[in-house]
Amino acid sequence: xSDDMTSSGWDVLDASHEAxxxxxxxxPADGWHLPTPCAGWTVTxxxxxxxxxxxxxAAALTGEPGPDFNPFAPSGDLEGADPxxxxxxxxxxxxxxxxxxxxxxxxVPVPVPPHTLSPWSGSAACGLDAAVHAWDITRATGGPSPLxxxxxxxxxxxxxxxxxxxxxxxxxxxxxxxxxxxxxVKTLLxxxxxDPHWSAS
Numbered sequence: 001x002s003d004d005m006t007s008s009g010w011d012v013l014d015a016s017h018e019a020x021x022x023x024x025x026x027x028p029a030d031g032w033h034l035p036t037p038c039a040g041w042t043v044t045x046x047x048x049x050x051x052x053x054x055x056x057x058a059a060a061l062t063g064e065p066g067p068d069f070n071p072f073a074p075s076g077d078l079e080g081a082d083p084x085x086x087x088x089x090x091x092x093x094x095x096x097x098x099x100x101x102x103x104x105x106x107x108v109p110v111p112v113p114p115h116t117l118s119p120w121s122g123s124a125a126c127g128l129d130a131a132v133h134a135w136d137i138t139r140a141t142g143g144p145s146p147l148x149x150x151x152x153x154x155x156x157x158x159x160x161x162x163x164x165x166x167x168x169x170x171x172x173x174x175x176x177x178x179x180x181x182x183x184x185v186k187t188l189l190x191x192x193x194x195d196p197h198w199s200a201s
Contacts, residue, residue, distance in 0.1 A: 008098035016127030019146035048074035050133035124158035
């Protein structure tokens, strides 16, 4: 992580932020309108949603304003905005907010049900959001997966803690049947309703 990046001090969250950063940096100029594994959403929609979610996690902790748009109804239009700048602002807000969390607290506020989680679970949930959308973007643009087995394992742990109550809201699709020989990354993706072999074609 380069010096200008804000570290949250939470390993899973920082690795997930780096995954999203890497994925967004690799989007080609003509890649923003490509379809993604999120049905009906382009790379731009997923990017806006991911940015909004990071701001939402920060706002839940700090009481600052949340995103100025609904992350679940992104416009799909960046209108001359600088994606890298939008992303760094959101990641910095989230990292700064999590860096100030008391690790011994019983629970901290989060923007998704159940609306409070332990500090580790909350930081990992924030990371899960960034990491899985990083994967969506790289699948859409043909880049290498940003998910490693080392990152997928703790992300699956938090996914199993929070995802079931979110499925009815459309935040995650239904679990896909595991395949013999699935590694940690594929196990995580299928649990989140994503086909590890998805392609736009």
